[in-house]
Amino acid sequence: MERQRRFDLPFVRELSRNRYLYLLALPGIAFLIIFAYIPMLGHLLAFQNYRLSDGIWGSEWVGFKNFEFFFNGKDWLRVTVNTVFLNALFLVSGLGSAVVLAIFLNEVRNRLFKRITQSLVFLPYFISWLVVSMMASTLFSTSEGLINRALTFLGHEGVDWYLTPSVWPYILTVISAWKIAGYNSIILLAVIAGISSEYYESARIEGASRMQQMLYITLPLMRPTVMILTLLGIGRIFYGDFGMIYAIIGDNGVLFPTTDVIDTYAYRSLRQLGNFSMSSAVIVYQSCMGLVTILIFNAIARKVDADSRLF
Amino acid sequence: MRERLFLVLMYAVLGAFALFCFIPFWIVFINSFADESLLQTAGYQLLPSKFSLHAYKFLLSGKQVFLSYGITIFVTIAGTALGVLVTAAYAYTLSHRKVKYRHILSFLTFLTMLFGTGLVGFYILIANWLHLKDSVWALILPYLLNPFYAFILVSYYRTLPYELNEAATVDGANDIYIFFRIIWPISLPVIATVSLFYALQYWNDWYLSLLFIDNYKMLPLQMMIRQLMSNLNVMAYVGVSQTQYNVVLPTYGMQLAIVCITIGPIVFVYPFIQRYFIKGLTLGSVKG
Numbered sequence: 001m002e003r004q005r006r007f008d009l010p011f012v013r014e015l016s017r018n019r020y021l022y023l024l025a026l027p028g029i030a031f032l033i034i035f036a037y038i039p040m041l042g043h044l045l046a047f048q049n050y051r052l053s054d055g056i057w058g059s060e061w062v063g064f065k066n067f068e069f070f071f072n073g074k075d076w077l078r079v080t081v082n083t084v085f086l087n088a089l090f091l092v093s094g095l096g097s098a099v100v101l102a103i104f105l106n107e108v109r110n111r112l113f114k115r116i117t118q119s120l121v122f123l124p125y126f127i128s129w130l131v132v133s134m135m136a137s138t139l140f141s142t143s144e145g146l147i148n149r150a151l152t153f154l155g156h157e158g159v160d161w162y163l164t165p166s167v168w169p170y171i172l173t174v175i176s177a178w179k180i181a182g183y184n185s186i187i188l189l190a191v192i193a194g195i196s197s198e199y200y201e202s203a204r205i206e207g208a209s210r211m212q213q214m215l216y217i218t219l220p221l222m223r224p225t226v227m228i229l230t231l232l233g234i235g236r237i238f239y240g241d242f243g244m245i246y247a248i249i250g251d252n253g254v255l256f257p258t259t260d261v262i263d264t265y266a267y268r269s270l271r272q273l274g275n276f277s278m279s280s281a282v283i284v285y286q287s288c289m290g291l292v293t294i295l296i297f298n299a300i301a302r303k304v305d306a307d308s309r310l311f
Numbered sequence: 312m313r314e315r316l317f318l319v320l321m322y323a324v325l326g327a328f329a330l331f332c333f334i335p336f337w338i339v340f341i342n343s344f345a346d347e348s349l350l351q352t353a354g355y356q357l358l359p360s361k362f363s364l365h366a367y368k369f370l371l372s373g374k375q376v377f378l379s380y381g382i383t384i385f386v387t388i389a390g391t392a393l394g395v396l397v398t399a400a401y402a403y404t405l406s407h408r409k410v411k412y413r414h415i416l417s418f419l420t421f422l423t424m425l426f427g428t429g430l431v432g433f434y435i436l437i438a439n440w441l442h443l444k445d446s447v448w449a450l451i452l453p454y455l456l457n458p459f460y461a462f463i464l465v466s467y468y469r470t471l472p473y474e475l476n477e478a479a480t481v482d483g484a485n486d487i488y489i490f491f492r493i494i495w496p497i498s499l500p501v502i503a504t505v506s507l508f509y510a511l512q513y514w515n516d517w518y519l520s521l522l523f524i525d526n527y528k529m530l531p532l533q534m535m536i537r538q539l540m541s542n543l544n545v546m547a548y549v550g551v552s553q554t555q556y557n558v559v560l561p562t563y564g565m566q567l568a569i570v571c572i573t574i575g576p577i578v579f580v581y582p583f584i585q586r587y588f589i590k591g592l593t594l595g596s597v598k599g
Contacts, residue, residue: 014411020486021404025416028401031456036423042432052439101328104321113322119585120329123336126577128515130536134570135335138342144354144563146338178332183592190593211317239427243518266430280431287426294425
């Protein structure tokens, strides 16, 4: 009797009824458990004095000591400010230029021009940040870089770009827009393509110019997608772009004051200092900030415009 | 008149942005053929005055570039094949309306997109628990299921008529058979798109090798760029026989040459594969 009931559990019944489908999903589920959820155990290290030899269950628990240490130092404020500031710059420049690109590309009637332009602006998406880093050094390197050569040619003095922290937020912003604008513009172009042509027809009958159609039809109808992309960006505002920053700045300590982000800081704590617990504390701090941000902004989006919320 | 002016401005902005995107590629490409002494005295140029193949010859006379190429190719092929298989099957279950827990699974998958898994836990998992340090699998396994690509496939599967599946079920076929024999073949265009996304991701990755590969001989192409940009002992790293003491080491040229060798295949196939990526992004932007 008891056995019969247990077998009737809805969970078990569902699993057995769709066993082949769950079997198909099994590798994926196993992947998520192993590579996405088990590593979250690493957050426990933030509350330990972790030692490799003792392992995660044998190390000494120290409460919030690692956090105290992190917040008592001066690094936490620097990396937090840098992360948020750089991400905000990247978000605005990447989306802003993509909106302009998408609207303009949509208006281009010359097919060849459109295809070539679109191909070229999408191209940077296809290369790694290490390649971008090499390209940046051909432009910004002090003695061989094209920019300094051009400056000297024009009678100015060259700048030691890689020794000047103050310029890097802006250089990185330009690089970020360079890499991502084409990608974003394609998402937005897809949205524009989905706009019903009736809107434009009736606008033309009313005598609206192309610029007016652009401003009053295309732009407003792109808004939900731009909002979602913005929200996704804001949701990740505490997550620095490790690949970008580490490839371009690397271990160049001179530039840390303006470019060191939470992720590069955590990476260095882990790999160069071997301080697992410290690195973990930094990441727990990052996750908490990320969680709070996304909850707040999702709530706001839900209020303002139900279509734009994430969940 | 204003309309006219606006159009001119529009074309100018687009042209300028396209040029801006292209120039770094051009500089790297053309200077990789520049003479090393020119690079050292005059720096990088838009159009070098003296050409040479020295950098490529030097690079290709060593062993490392072939080792690294081999690793990159293996990781890309194995990773893409496995990744697409895992992702396509997983996404099919997520999209199937018979599956009661598909919403929970979707949500748990979506969550991993919002929150990083945490560097430390990830590092300990691969290095200490799975013991994959200096293993090529450390470069493959962590990327097998990308939630974004899974959702692209889910939103595609949802557009397929459900009758496909009902007819087959009546014929007594199980879901695994239906997936591989019916769904997979008609999804091929989208599966091709997702494969290309995976291939690009594996080809371009260096994060995993930065974390998990200490044996520098085993570094993929991407990391070879990094090595050549920072390594002082280039001769030993590239693996050129140490007897050629009299040759000028093409330090700058070699950095550019390795970049060209790395992005060469991508840029070469780019015109043919571009539309698949556009399609993928278009599908992905449909909220679902």
